[in-house]
Amino acid sequence: MRSDELDYELPPELIAQRPADRRDESRLLVYERASGAVRHRRFLELPGELHHGELVVVNDTRVVPGRIRARRASGGDAEVLLLEPLPERGEWEALARPSRRLRPGERVGAAELVEALGAGRWRVRLEGAPAGELPLPPYITEPLGDAERYQTVYAREQGSAAAPTAGLHFTRELLARLDVERVTLHVGLDTFRPVSAELVAEHQLHSERYEVEAQAWQRIRAAERVLTVGTTTVRVLESLARGAPLTGRTSLFVLPGFEFRRVDALLTNFHLPRSTLLALVMAFAGIEETRELYRLAIAERYRFYSFGDAMLVL
Numbered sequence: 001m002r003s004d005e006l007d008y009e010l011p012p013e014l015i016a017q018r019p020a021d022r023r024d025e026s027r028l029l030v031y032e033r034a035s036g037a038v039r040h041r042r043f044l045e046l047p048g049e050l051h052h053g054e055l056v057v058v059n060d061t062r063v064v065p066g067r068i069r070a071r072r073a074s075g076g077d078a079e080v081l082l083l084e085p086l087p088e089r090g091e092w093e094a095l096a097r098p099s100r101r102l103r104p105g106e107r108v109g110a111a112e113l114v115e116a117l118g119a120g121r122w123r124v125r126l127e128g129a130p131a132g133e134l135p136l137p138p139y140i141t142e143p144l145g146d147a148e149r150y151q152t153v154y155a156r157e158q159g160s161a162a163a164p165t166a167g168l169h170f171t172r173e174l175l176a177r178l179d180v181e182r183v184t185l186h187v188g189l190d191t192f193r194p195v196s197a198e199l200v201a202e203h204q205l206h207s208e209r210y211e212v213e214a215q216a217w218q219r220i221r222a223a224e225r226v227l228t229v230g231t232t233t234v235r236v237l238e239s240l241a242r243g244a245p246l247t248g249r250t251s252l253f254v255l256p257g258f259e260f261r262r263v264d265a266l267l268t269n270f271h272l273p274r275s276t277l278l279a280l281v282m283a284f285a286g287i288e289e290t291r292e293l294y295r296l297a298i299a300e301r302y303r304f305y306s307f308g309d310a311m312l313v314l
Contacts, residue, residue, distance in 0.1 A: 001200040001256055005287065006274045008294055016307035017142040019149045024171045027302055027309040031293055033285065034314075038293070040300065043169045043310055046267075047177045054265060055223035059164040059233045060182045062155035065147075066094075068132040070109035078102065080111045080124060081135055083161050083188060084209065095189070096122045135161055137306050139272075150306075159186035159209065165269045165306045166230035181219050185210040185232045185250070194274040200255060205276060207249040210236045214246060220262065227265040231277045234284075237262045254280040256287055266313045270297055270304040285313045 020026045024044040031038055041049065050056075066082030081095040096102055096113060099120040106113045108124075110131065115123040134150050144150060152167035154175065164187055186209045195203045217240060220226060228234045231254075239250040241261035253276065266284050271277040282290045293311065302309045 001279065001287075003195045003198060003200050003203075003274055006195060006200065006278050006282075008273050008291070008298075010273070010298065010304055014298065014301065014304050014308075015139050016303035016305060016309075017140055018144070019168065019307045022171070023149075023153070023169050024174050026169050028169075029293065029297055029300075029302060029309070029311045030314065031285065031289070031311065032314045033289075036289075038296065044171075044174060046174065046312065049312060049314070050178070050227065050265075052225045053179070054225045054227040055220060056178045056180045056227045056229060057220055057233050057237065058152070058154055058167050058170075058180060058182055058229045059185050059187075059236070060152070060154050060156040061160040061164060061184050061186050061232075062158040063134055063151055063160045063163050063187075064130050064158050065132050065134050066092075066130045066161065067135040068109040068111050070107075072106070072108070076101075078108045080108045080113075080122070080132075081161070081189075082111075082124075082126070082130055082132070083121070084159065084186065086123065090127075091123060091125050093117070094122050094124045095120050096124070130158075137162065139305060140307065154180075154182070156182075157184055157211075159184075161189050162187045163306065164230045164232045166267050166310060168307070169310050170229075181216050183210065183212045183216060183220075183233060183236045185236045187232055190276065194272070195276060195279075200276075200279055201253070203253075203276065205251055205253045207251040208232075208235070209249055210239070211247045212236060212240060217246060225264040226262055227267060228263045229267045231266075231268055231271075231280045234263050234266065234280060254283050256283045258283045260284065267310060268313070269306065269310055270294065270302060270308055272305065281311075281313070 028041040068080040110127045112125040
């Protein structure tokens with residue numbers, strides 16, 4: 001697959017800058033793979049689209065308040081973005097900028113720069129627990145009034161640099177109407193890194209940490225049908241379906257031609273062009289089918305990206 005096959009034109013005004021007033025009031029584009037049928041629904045109508053006792057599997061990771069901004073002692077602004085904790089107590093892998101001007105031993109707020117790792121990444125030492133800002137994606141330029149709106153209502157263990165955004169649409173009331181199971185995958189910044197290689201398969205996908213309880217995997221493995229909420233959940237389930245351990249890291253790269261072994265339906269948001277997430281959706285729904293669904297979503301003025309609307313592929 002060529003990276004230009006992941007391109008599409010999106011009017012800038014369709015990039016959602018704020019969440020819907022109520023989580024489950026967002027729109028839901030429903031696509032049935034078997035029949036080709038398309039329906040336009042509201043997210044709160046999701047249970048009415050599930051007719052086969054689907055087990056709904058969510059990713060319960062919580063976003064780290066890991067964006068630390070500060071004024072350098074020498075003048076000028078600096079920023080550290082925590083990516084994931086390292087084995088050494090109190091140390092994190094992070095992105096820091098302006099990386100070339102920073103030096104080991106320098107402090108950016110509560111973070112002390114320890115060692116440059118290359119490509120803008122640093123090993124940093126943190127005083128106490130992360131207490132910065134939530135790292136909103138770069139395409140969201142408006143401030144977020146309520147930080148909890150960039151967390152799912154079922155978020156549990158802190159560890160992600162970005163939210164598993166398909167889950168942002170759920171309310172507790174809606175979850176109570178579904179049969180739900182949890183897994184955990186801590187989302188890294190590859191979510192926002194565009195595919196730069198000419199061939200998508202040559203793109204380097206960084207691994208991400210995950211953990212699944214044995215009882216949860218037993219339920220998921222035995223379920224007649226599984227609806228995965230988000231592309232991160234897909235990567236966990238399909239890794240386990242290939243014999244991966246219940247705790248570890250996954251670098252599973254899902255491209256068109258992939259054989260899905262445990263995902264029967266997919267709930268996802270509308271993704272960035274040239275993203276590995278869009279490639280995953282194309283692998284599940286079909287390349288041309290996904291392009292047509294995106295053209296339809298644009299024509300129907302759906303809202304895109306993290307705070308946008310959702311798509312259900314059955």
